[in-house]
Amino acid sequence: MDTEIGALTVLFTEYYYWTMVVFMFLIHVGFCVYEVAASRQKNMMHTLMKNTMCIPVVSVSFFFFGWWLYFALPNGPGITGGLVAAPFATPWSELMGTHMGGNPVSAALTADDTMAWSRLNGVFWAAFLLFSWTAASIVSGAAIERIRSSAFWILAMLLGSVLWIIDAAWGWHPEGWMVRLLGYHDAYASGVIHAIAGGFALGVLLNLGPRIGKFKADGTPRDIVPHNPWLVTIGLFIIFVGFWGFYAACNIPMWDIQAGDGVFYSATNIYLAPTTLSAITFNFIMSFSGGLMSAYIVSKGDAFWTYSGGLAGIIAASAGNDLYHPIQAMLIGAIGVVFAYKMHYWVERKFKLDDAVGAVAVHGYTGFFGVVVAGFMLWGYPSSPNPEFAHINPLGNFVGAVIMFFVLGFIPGWVLARIFKALGMLRIPERVELMGLDIAEYHGRYLSEEDVAQAELEEARAAGLVK
Amino acid sequence: MTTGLIQNWTGNITDIGPMYPFVGSEVFLVIIGVAFWIIWHIWQTKMENEAYREDTETYGDRESLTSILIDRTKVGGK
DSSP: SSSSSHHHHHHHHHHHHHHHHHHHHHHHHHHHHHHHHHSSSHHHHHHHHHHHHHHHHHHHHHIIIIIIHHHOTTTTTTTTSSSOOTTTSSSOGGGGOBOSSSSSSSSOOOHHHHHTTTTTTTHHHHHHHHHHHOOOOOOHHHHTTTTEEEEHHHHHHHHIIIIHHHHHHHHSSSSIIIOOOOOOTTTTIIIIIIIIIHHHHHHHHHHHHHOOOOOOOOSSSSOOOSHHHHHHHHHHHHHHHHHHHHHHHOOOOOOOOHHOSSEEEEEEOSOBOOOOOOHHHHHHHHHHHHHHHHHHHTTOOHHHHHHHHHHHHHHHHTTTTTTHHHHHHHHHHHHHHHHHHHHHHHHHHHOOOOOOOOOIIIIHHHHHHHHHHHHHTTSSSSSSSSSSBBOOOOOHHHHHHHHHIIIIHHHHHHHHHHHEEEETSSSOOHHHHHHHHHHHHHHHHHHHHHHHHHHHHHHHTTTTSSS | OOSOOOOOOSSGGGGGOOSSSSSTHHHHHHHHHHHHHHHHHHHHHHHHHHHHHHHHHHHHHHHHHHHHHHHHSSOOOO
16 A cells, blocks of 8 residues: 555455445345245245345355355365465454554464455455355245245355355365366356356255145146236346446456566456456347347247346356357357256256246356356366466366356255255245235234224214214 | 554554454454354244244134135235
């Protein structure tokens, strides 16, 4: 902070992430709107509260241990080394509080630690935390109208503050072992957010079971339509806005990328490899457009799937959107949507899976697809500025996609949901599901309205205004 | 009496480190915070179980449930 360029870099980075976090908040707003609209009226308020309260539950747990996990686990541990010391990210660190950057009080920290992290720790923490909310929210939509909130919030916490941040330490960290050994490349989180959350949701749904009435006796699925289709699309529009912030938050905005002598400042991806905001703006919009166009055709103009297809198009191209040509991004987005759409209905019929909002398809299958495609499309590119790291390759990204979707997503989701199910804590009681989760609120509201109306009538009579 | 390490803003700014009150109590704060978080989950689970029990008792008998479900099959029923 004592040189102009140093201060400019730190303050710009601090402000950049602060702004992106605000944008990313809209993802959660959009998910809430979307889920409430997709649920039936009898479950609206429960659906809203389920997704709203995953915000504090994930946030406090991410403060207590999630942030530390990211910095402690890039080696596995045990794959490329041991635990990495991260004294600035422990919940009792003075750098996890308001700090001016002067000399540390704690002996565990150095003056360099405080200078570097005092202004960036909170905004970095929040940017990663908002990804945690997103991962949890993806599962929330899939499980609406029958999961117990108590179970969901614990599952959300484990996904948002443990599993996703482990995958980020492994495959979304400049020193992550998957980057180092596999050449794993996933710049805008096709795998590290979407595939893991989709895989986790799949594991939960297999234990949770479908909503009552979802399938006919012969196994044919019924369409449980949103109570407000228009609001579903507004929710997805809001998610698109937040997704801009998500993309920008995946970058380091200002970093000296010149190896050796000399200085050259640029934006980088999370691996500290060069990219530009201009490039990702091209590719975000083009992959979004490819997804929308493809989804419109494949769903025959269905609004829900067309909007979801826009999201899936971005997710399909996200792993390589730091480097793709915009037309490549468009085509990958378009193809990824067809894959997701076909997989959704095949799995629904084959396994009687009730994914209420198509989350497993839009996030899980498309995220997996996106990581695999990036392995082919970017074959031979450096995965990192470190020349000793493996280069991007199809096998490395395929193994990475399997780790994201199955190892850290599906398997833990299935096991944890199985435990909750065995304890009778996963699904709401059958009678409550039939009558609707909001029955008490509705009934209480009607009683209250009736009571107030009666009081108005009595007061009007007393005043001689009515008979 | 002061709860923090800052006496004034006129000295060398680079000497200012942690700015929150009660520096040194961080481990204690973490213990309290974790306890609050875990107790919240336990409390919430009990509240939820109680709400489902009340809903089932109030509206879950055969007659009430039949009435609710038949009402929903009508046009405009929720």
